[in-house]
Amino acid sequence: MGDAEARIVKIVASIDAIGAADWDACANPDPSTFNPFLAHAFLKALEDSGAVGPGTGWTPHHLALEDADGAVSGVMALYGKTHSQGEYVFDHAWAEALHRAGGHYYPKLQAAVPFTPVPGRRILARPGPREAETERLLALAARAVAARIGASSVHLTFLTKGEWERLAGEDFLQRTGQQFHWHNAGYRSFDDFLATLASRKRKAIRKERAEAQSSVEIFSVTGSEITDAHWDAFFGFYLDTGSRKWGRPYLNRDFFSKLGAAMADRCLLVFARDGDDLVAGALHLIGGDCLYGRYWGSSAYHPALHFELCYYQAIDYAIAHGLARAEAGAQGEHKLARGYLPETTYSSHWLADPRLEAAVARYLAEERDDIAEVNALLREHGPFRKDGGSAGEG
Incomplete structure (x- = not known):
């Protein structure tokens, strides 16, 4: 044989x-x-x-x-x-x-x-x-x-x-x-990335970031910093988005607990806080050479907050940690204006x-x-x- x-x-x-x-x-x-x-x-x-x-x-x-x-x-x-x-x-x-x-x-x-x-x-x-x-x-x-x-x-x-x-x-x-992916050309900072954009696009992104951050505090947690309260808050945001996009969310609360228990160091939760209240959150997973954006949601409308938590914070993280790219999920030509290029x-x-x-x-x-x-x-x-x-x- x-x-x-x-x-x-x-x-x-x-x-x-x-x-x-x-x-x-x-x-x-x-x-x-x-x-x-x-x-x-x-x-x-x-x-x-x-x-x-x-x-x-x-x-x-x-x-x-x-x-x-x-x-x-x-x-x-x-x-x-x-x-x-x-x-x-x-x-x-x-x-x-x-x-x-x-x-x-x-x-x-x-x-x-x-x-x-x-x-x-x-x-x-x-x-x-x-x-x-x-x-x-x-x-x-x-x-x-x-x-x-x-x-x-x-x-x-x-x-x-x-x-x-x-x-x-x-x-x-x-x-x-x-899909649309952002590629890191060896940028030293977000401003370094912005310098490669056309003037009109650069100004639009600066305006969006200022608008998103004007009324909320943005912060992130990963690894042992993530608590059950963070997962609870994020799951609420996920349920809201999942119900609107798919009719019913695919994932349950227990999944996020198990993900956090097994892979906390690979999880990056980015939140927006208004006073004492968390009002929006996004989950990214950290790969060896890529930051993968996955889910996002909010409890109230804040201008440009989706772009900040899902796209710009991902770019910030990728630059700071030397990752080659950031991927922001399926579809969405609106990502093009924010530096994410089409990929087959x-x-x-x-x-x-x-x-x-x-x-x-x-x-x-x-x-x-x-x-x-x-x-x-x-x-x-x-x-x-x-x-x-x-x-x-x-």
Whole structure:
């Protein structure tokens, strides 16, 4: 029996069935590029709090590839889905088309971080000479699981461009999307960043920051500074935003407690305080080279406060801590004027029904062209100075 034949893919119904050390060695082998959303602790908090699991439409079917000696060489966070909520890559039209043709779109399989549109690796192969083989075996195993449970399809969303390109060779369709990310060009201060912007944009940001800070105090807490009272306040803000945006929030209060207990040093809570009252808050997660903006909410309207807590405070933190970029979640062309540039996101899709596969392939080819054109246009008309020089006071 050859080495490839001796390897075994296990399907497990809980992240707990895979040891944290094994998982993290595959998910985050390099601390300098640590992605908190791929960490065993983050995915475990989702499951242990009940945000993922029975009754949620997210059923874990995680994969672990073991070598002949039992060593884990690759893992994959994989979920059976009975709906298309909490994914941020929209396929409702595909489900409707298959239904009209007499087929069933659900269940489907989703390789993703639930409720989290953060780009990152989705097939977590341990670095080494067999990394490419491990990635391919796990991708094929996901398709085998789909056949086993009667799933219509396999979707890997917000994966890396490299994975996306390689999966095209395994008959996965290619889809692109758009986000806005801020990139740190070695800035020494926020003013250093502002100096690279066109005068009108620079003045607008200064005005927004002054307006946001005029009636409230902004402060942040992380690590052991975070208390239950902070989480209570933030959860109230999260509930308000979640109810308005999604109809019902995806996460519960227990998730944030478990996240704080397991990953407090990776959590950054930014609050606005009016007198003795907390009136708004935003949660960011700290990666090895990136600050990831996640959730925000407020109890009362304050001009420009959303921009301050979610965007400008993130830039301040990234500059102060030497992080390469800040990501502020899905969608939002309004981020462009605030220094966040359009970035292409990637997803890969395998569809079992050949009729649906052919129709979707035609649609995605046009969609990729449209997104590339829009991103190029937005970059051309971005907020940065065209002359490349340093700005004077605006």
